[in-house]
Amino acid sequence: MVPVKKARSIRRSATSRYGPCGILSLHLLEAWPYNAATVTTSALQSNGSSPTLENLRSLLIIRCIALLGQIGVLCYVLMVSRTTEDLYGMTFSLIILAALTAASFWRSNQLWPVSDAEFLAQLLLDVVIWTALMYFTGGANNPFISYYIVPLVIAAAVLPWRHTWLVAVASLLAYSVLLYYYRPFPLFTPHAHMGHGNSNVHVLGMWFNFLFSAGLITYFVVRMAAQLRLQEARAVAQREQRLRTDQIMAVASLAAGTAHELGTPLATMTVLLDEMLANEHLDSQSREDCHLLHEQLLHCKNTLGDLARTAELNTGDHSRIVTVENFVRNTVERWAVRRPGISYQINASGGNATAAIEADSTLGQAFENLLNNAADAGSDRVEVTYSSDHSTAKVEVRDWGSGIAAELLEDIGKPIIRSSRSGLGIGLLLSHATVERYGGRIELCNAAEGGAIATLFLPLTEKRA
Known part of the structure; x- marks a missing residue:
């Protein structure tokens, strides 16, 4: 049997690092069927x-x-x-x-x-x-x-x-x-x-023929070759998009199945905790632990409920209009509750105070993934800076961790899943897909002073909150 202090330490560590349903996140990552090493190796072999x-x-x-x-x-x-x-x-x-x-x-x-x-x-x-x-x-x-x-x-x-x-x-x-x-x-x-x-006339005729042929080749063949390269690039982008869509659908199916499977164990644990709390002979320390577990179970149930509702809703019809400031502050404050060991700072870098974007819960989760990546990089503080111009909202997430490896920068956002939980993997892949659905994009780079900067670009809506 695990000692009470050790169990409490493990529970609090998992809660602070992965949220109240951290076990669900770990299960999704462990059960992911794609092997990044295999994908990367085969890609390198094909591009020898x-x-x-x-x-x-x-x-x-x-x-x-x-x-x-x-x-x-x-x-x-x-x-x-x-x-x-x-x-x-x-x-x-x-x-x-x-x-x-x-x-x-x-x-x-x-x-x-x-x-x-x-x-x-x-x-x-x-x-x-x-x-x-x-x-x-x-x-x-x-x-x-x-x-x-x-x-x-x-x-x-x-x-x-x-x-x-x-x-x-x-x-x-x-x-x-x-x-x-x-x-x-x-x-x-x-x-x-x-x-x-x-x-002579024959030699000059050959020269004019060469001049004419060179002009035709330089103009028309170059245009045709450019069109072929553009068509090939579009085909590659479509293949990557299809692969990423297939992976996202696999994640969605896996998440739905996991949520369904966790429903019964959570209900059983809730009943057992209620019975333990009803015991008058339970000591105060154990009763405190039971109350904490009961609270975490409620969080898990709510999270699973949100997951199921998000899967059922049509995002385009259930999105809402929020100001950039409210979106950033609400998301960061909600994330900070689950990561109490990380200090954060929110800065406004100019722009229209009423600038608004269209968002739903999945977009907030995509933003939280960027914050989690910054915290998991080994940085004890995260700085968030938001701004906007006449058409685009810009949100920067700055950390002072180990930075991003050069080989990872080339694959970020592509349908390649890294096996390391602390690295850039499935969360960022889903974040890219969510942001692109709203017409935005995510850019990542290493900062000159150390650490990394993740920049979220989102189009402003014509409406105002």
Whole structure:
């Protein structure tokens, strides 16, 4: 049997930390069927290589194919002419291109992330080296001059439009220079003499064709690629929303079942306590404990009743209009009763004193979750600051705890549940869903002086309380 003092200590600790129905909260968290470690691990395994890295590897394969084609041209010229005259520049350019390709393949096997700027640099290097190769092999007379279109198409497909325009300008400038400045190559300019200005109508027609193609690709392909990326982002957001909805429905079902299962034990304990209190021989200390337990049981019954009513009500039809000040102060004061060991301070940071929002009990619970996270972070004080402008109410919850880990900041609000009760998990997930239902959002960041700041944004209603 647990000693009375130890039982009293456990009871008061659970009550102060989790509220009168703290056992219900613990049961919900323990019974949650999703394993965060499994979800996170599988996500990391599925993203073992980023799309940008895969694009870089594809670019290197294309570069290898172009390199092999030019090596084939070099071998053909050697077989036909049986001389190495005027081939040194081409050979040197191919060596540089091969070395760059080998170095890029080594880089693609490293763990460094591939940025858009690095990918752009790879494409510009292709343009520069290809320009040097074309210079030594006939300039614009070389039929392989059309390869300039390849980096442009790749840039239009995978890079932002500003980067694509840089590649387009670089390619067009290189092509234009090669119209007049090049070294004649026997295979492609058999009748050319040393000098400049050996352009003809056919070469100029190829240049205009390239100019026209580059303009079309840069404008229309970039637009189509942007639409595809936007469509993909929307699909990802919809998948996350569906997953989060499924998890919330699972929590709701679990909460409803738990509330139903706890009804009978609570009624039994209430009857037993009434019988113990009716005993005239009960000592004063035990009678005091029984009164405390009876009070906590009533709190549990009320909480379970509120839970059942909230599940049955249509939130949109049963919300009320409250001022931002009343919403913040009432919620914080109600929360402080359950967390007596945490000091708090409420500050008003300007705005309209009559600014009002639409709220119900679930929105207050979402705000309380932010306060609980601040208290569970190891901070002995919490500072709440509220303000408003012409359209939005802003409520900041500041703590001086350990802060939020960088990997958690990326997953906050997403359908990933952390297994740690003291961390950011199911409570914050539900808070995000509730706030978004009212057209608001939650932002979290680490404070420069230590601790974390959770900011709640809610749209103001046109009505006034």
